Amino acid sequence: MHQERAVQTRRQILESAAILFDQNGYAGTSVKDVADHVGMTKGAVYFHYPSKEALTVAVVQAHYDRWPRLLEAVQAEGLGPMDTLVELLDRTAMTFRDDAVVQGGARLMMEQPLVEGSLPQPYVGWVDLIELLLTQAMDAGELREGVSPTAAAHTLVAAFFGTQHISARLDLRVDLVKRWEEARDLLSYALRA
Numbered sequence: 001m002h003q004e005r006a007v008q009t010r011r012q013i014l015e016s017a018a019i020l021f022d023q024n025g026y027a028g029t030s031v032k033d034v035a036d037h038v039g040m041t042k043g044a045v046y047f048h049y050p051s052k053e054a055l056t057v058a059v060v061q062a063h064y065d066r067w068p069r070l071l072e073a074v075q076a077e078g079l080g081p082m083d084t085l086v087e088l089l090d091r092t093a094m095t096f097r098d099d100a101v102v103q104g105g106a107r108l109m110m111e112q113p114l115v116e117g118s119l120p121q122p123y124v125g126w127v128d129l130i131e132l133l134l135t136q137a138m139d140a141g142e143l144r145e146g147v148s149p150t151a152a153a154h155t156l157v158a159a160f161f162g163t164q165h166i167s168a169r170l171d172l173r174v175d176l177v178k179r180w181e182e183a184r185d186l187l188s189y190a191l192r193a
């Protein structure tokens, strides 16, 4: 019971931190702000996360931890490789629209130069994963002749990042899924055999 309580508390702290980092940025958020938002003392927050940097690294890690789980859920549907990739990115767009931890992590990654604490290199995980899925699509005859999985992975990550960034700035990501569907449908003409 105690362990479960601690897990729940850590999740609530991360969620509050992510919300505040997304709203006010890294420099504009203090551990005290997070404690007030989650309804705990600063000391209680420090018990779980010993510094603002530890909190920052944890939010970003929780952001990236979403994607392998999302991939597993999509792969369980047994779609072909190209449809798996399309479904994965569609659900990633929904996650960027709906998930405060993903949104807070994305803002922190934008502010990486200002952040003490070591953060992962952005984008490269997605390029590798999408390149793998497009290579599987090529092997299955689902990728247009002559399209390089590596080049297409760079383009898809850039298109997704730009789409979610513009939607975030102009519309708080409310229209993100629709904007992503526009980009995805256009890119499908270039990618599908």
Ligand SMILES: CCC[C@@H]1OCC(CO)=C1C(=O)O
Pocket: 105, 106, 109, 110, 121, 122, 123, 124, 125, 126, 157, 158, 160, 161, 164
């Ligand atoms: C899938 C596009 C890349 C993704 O979009 C926001 C962001 C945060 O840095 C990303 C990343 O680092 O992978």
